[in-house]
Amino acid sequence: MNNKRGIAQAFSNPSEGLGLRPATVFDVFGMSRTLTRSFCDLCQADHRDDPMKLALWTANKDPAAIRDWIDAGASLWVATKREEVVAVGGLRAEGEISLLYVDPDHSGQRIGATLLHQLQDELRAQGCTEAQLRATKTAHGFYVAQGWQDAGDPTEWNGLPQYPMRKSLHPVG
Structure with missing residues (x-):
């Protein structure tokens, strides 16, 4: 092929400068901010600016609650850019992705897809x-x-809609 560089760029990491790692207690403020901003700013189709729905969803997204999740052994991941938390993902036992939210300032940059692939890889590594x-x-x-x-x-x-979904984690052959 004559355009190897163009093809390599098309398939390169779309989220250059993005770090993916397990969350630590030092991330709780950034995680809280990201979760809350993502839901409040990007999920209007779900909460429709209803203060009660917003309050119910954000009630356990404060830094203290997130620290409790980490202390209890929750499997939480963050995507970072320049040390700033820009996305949060979580796993539960038996192959469940418990959350995946991207900060509104970073949506549309494939960060959510990149973190989702990491979470799926983690589940595969656990034998799911x-x-x-x-x-x-x-x-x-x-x-x-x-x-x-x-x-x-x-x-x-x-009062928020939830759509149960599943995905095979078997390698595509």
Whole structure:
């Protein structure tokens, strides 16, 4: 092929300068900010600016609660740019992705997709052959584009729609 450089760039890491790592207690303020801003600013289709829904969702997203999650052994990951937390992801036992949120200032940069792939790789390393999650209305299309499939009828959590989804983690051969 004559355009090897162009092809290499097309398939290069779209999130240059992005760091992915397990979260630590030193990340709790950035994680809290990212989770809250992402939900409040990007998920209007879910909360529709309803103060009660916003309050219910953000109630356990403060730094102290997140520190408790980490202290309890939660598997939480962060994506960082220049040491700033720009996305947060989480895993639960039995192959569940518990959360994946990107700061609004960094949405549309493939950071969510990059962190999602990391979480899926972590589940594979744990021996999981299938992953599950509950998507927000806002994120449903994102997950479909990442190869996830609906796994049942939508449910509600504190008045917010949740879409059960699953994805095979078997290697594509």
